Amino acid sequence: MESEVLIEARALTRRYGPTLAVDGLHLTLRKGEILGLLGPNGAGKSTTMKMLTGNLAPSAGEVLIGGKSLREDAKAAKRALGYLPEQPPVYGELTVDEYLDYCASLHGIARKSRPEAVASAKRDCGLADVSRRLIGNLSKGYQQRVGLAQAIIHRPPVIILDEPTVGLDPIQIREIRALIAALGRNHSVILSSHILPEIQAVCSRVMIINRGRAVYNEPVTAVKSAAFGAIAAVFRQLPDARTLETLAGVRRVLALGEGRYRIEVDGSADPREAIAGAAVEGGWGLLELRAEAQTLEEIFVELTSRDAALAEAA
Amino acid sequence: MSNILNIARTELKRIFLSPLAWAVLAVVQFIMGFVFINLLVDYANNAGMQPDDSIGVSDYVAGSLYGFATILLLLVMPLMTMRLFAEERKGNTLVLLTSAPVSITEVVLGKFLGLLGFVLAVVLLMAAMPLALHWSTNLDWGRVAAGLLGLFLMMMAFGAAGLFVSSLTREPTIAAVGSFGLLLVVWLLNILAYNDSIPFREVFNYLSLIGHYDSLRRGIFNSADIVYYLLFSGLFLWLTVQRLDMERN
Structure with a gap:
């Protein structure tokens, strides 16, 4: 849908x-x-x-x-639209209530329904205790909350x-x-x-x-x-790493020592089931089998630094 | 329209929440009171010296006192207008107005209207001084009113010019110095008119801020003078809108 x-x-x-x-x-x-x-x-x-x-x-x-x-x-x-910029656009000389009431009026909320809008925005942002304090005297965290309340006050x-x-x-x-x-x-x-x-x-x-x-x-x-590029596996006794490479979808196997292996896969293939099956048949003592999914951080670093490297080369 | 009023109300509240407005009002009132008493003493000493009572107390108040007030207000108004946009820009609060569903024209008019609230407070304080004489002498209230109207219009023009200068910068002090300079130049345009060798000297004389106040101060209500101040204010408000609109591009 x-x-x-x-x-x-x-x-x-x-x-x-x-x-x-x-x-x-x-x-x-x-x-x-x-x-x-x-x-x-x-x-x-x-x-x-x-x-x-x-x-x-x-x-x-x-x-x-x-x-x-x-x-x-x-x-x-x-x-x-509700917008909270990098620095909250708050007036230090107004109280939280005065400020939010002004924001509500700027967004065209009728005078009658303003107190309710202010109250619900304060409730959502945990500002009920500081209603009558001057914004300028609030800590940075509270000012940020006031900024957030401002962004959602008109829902x-x-x-x-x-x-x-x-x-x-x-x-x-x-x-x-x-x-x-x-x-x-x-x-x-x-x-x-x-x-x-x-x-x-x-x-x-x-x-x-x-x-x-x-x-x-x-x-x-x-x-x-995400489509993963490799599988990490641990076997108690794997006679020969090359037997793994004969399985469909496996591109390459790297032995990392102490029974650890990194199995690179072909494209979007998922040979995990086949590996488990082969391990049971061969009695390899499969201890661990998991896809090495790319984390957001890896994706981020890859995408942003690749471009930087290209720019440096150019 | 309700947007303009909402902005104006908050602007006026913020003007009077700052100690600056109160300090300015206090200092202005103190100096004006000082001058007022001096003028009164002067008038009392000279009473009966004129053969036909050609100069009354209203001349002293509306003429000399309000004439002196213009100089003081020329110094003070840039202080009141400097914050209007410069401080909002410096504190990153302008975003609140620019991302709300209000047009730039409404923002500018709202702030200007809020400032006029302060101007009104100054005018009322100025009116209080002749009012104190009301019970002891006969005042020409029409003449005083013309003087007060002139003061209001002049401060309105000062305010519009200051608002524009404030929209140019993010430093309130630069806005203050800039609008003081701008106002003084427009004020002094009539100096050019004294010099015979300058072409179009009548034009410069006409454009000067001060000339149009002089007739009101003498109690002459000429709609051309009113229109001059309205046009002057309108021009700078329009320039402010243009300037803020440019900022988005």
């Missing part, structure tokens, strides 16, 4: 003078998805987010939010968060992650982060950006069950 597309970016390009910050980026986000945006520093993550939120005009390409063009019908498009279908867990302590990070996961059920979330496990824990899809291009765009489940 295809659910509603909430954000669509087509061939998004942004130039700063001669430098190309974002180059022909395509991005689609459906309802209920949490998209993680990953990339090394200066890859164009923040630029992309600024363009998606209408804070920066793209040099070329177009952004549609809920079917409304950000260029032609900016107000309607922005109404469906927008699309929430864009630029590094939402920076500066938080581990417990707050867990709470914010749980909050994002909860938001992801009814809203669509785009989230950028440097922290790979965070993306893996929270997001349903990962996009890796490098040098302004999307170099990877897959569901997180694909990372977990």
Whole structure:
């Protein structure tokens, strides 16, 4: 079942003078998805987010939010958007309540329903205890939460968060992650982060950006069950490693010593069952057999450093 | 429209939450009170010296006092306008407004309206001084009102120019210095008009901020002067919108 597309970016390009910050980026986000945006520093993550939120005009390409063009019908498009930039846009001289009330009014929430919107945003972000404190006197973690409350106060279908867990302590990070996961059920979330496990824990899809291009765009489940390139196996007694190579789907076998083997497979073949069967028949004493799946970190390093190596060579 | 009012309300609240506004009001009121008392003493000493009572106390108040006020406000208004956009940019809070469903025009008008709230407070304080004389003498209130209207319009023009300069930079102090310089230059344009060798000297005289206030100060309500201040403010508000729109590109 295809659910509603909430954000669509087509061939998004942004130039700063001669430098190309974002180059022909395509991005689609459906309802209920949490998209993680990953990339090394200066890859164009923040630029992309600024363009998606209408804070920066793209040099070329177009952004549609809920079917409304950000260029032609900016107000309607922005109404469906909640944005937390890298630094929370909070006024230190206002109290949390005053500030959130102002944000609610900016997003066109009627005066009558504002107290309720403020209360529910505070509840979600754990701000109930600091309602009457000045934002300027709050710690960085609380200011970040106020920024997050600001982004969700009007319950927008699309929430864009630029590094939402920076500066938080581990417990707050867990709470914010749980909050994002909860938001992801009814809203669509785009989230950028440097922290790979965070993306893996929270997001349903990962996009890796490098040098302004999307170099990877897959569901997180694909990372977990990704076509693996090798199998790690431990046998108590394997008479000859070459007997393994005769099995279908096995390309090469490397002995690592102490009964450990690394079995490289052909393409997308999965010879695990055949290996187990052969091991039982031959009485090799199979102790361990597992696919060496690529972690997100490996994918990230491979995709981003390969490009850097190419650039150096050029 | 409700967006403009919401922004204006918060802007006014933030202006009065900062100690700057109160300090400015206090200092302005102190200096003006000092000048006011001096003028009164001066008037009392000279009372009866004029043969036909040609100069009344209203001339002293609306003429000299409010004339002096313009110089003080020229110094003070850049301090009040410097934060409007520069500080928002510095604190990265401008994003809140630019990613909300409000247009840039609404943001600019909202901030300007909030500033006018402060301007109104200054005008009310200025009105309090002649009001104190109301019970002891006969004042020409029409004349005082014209002077106050002139002050309001002049501060509005100062504010619009300051708002524009504030949108150019991220340093509030630079915004203050810049708008002070800009206002002073426009103010002093009429110096050019004194020099016979300069072409179009009437034009410079007309464009100067100060000339249009002088007639109001004398109690002459000329709609051309009102229109001048409105156009001046409108021009700078439009420039501010253009400037902020440019930032996205």
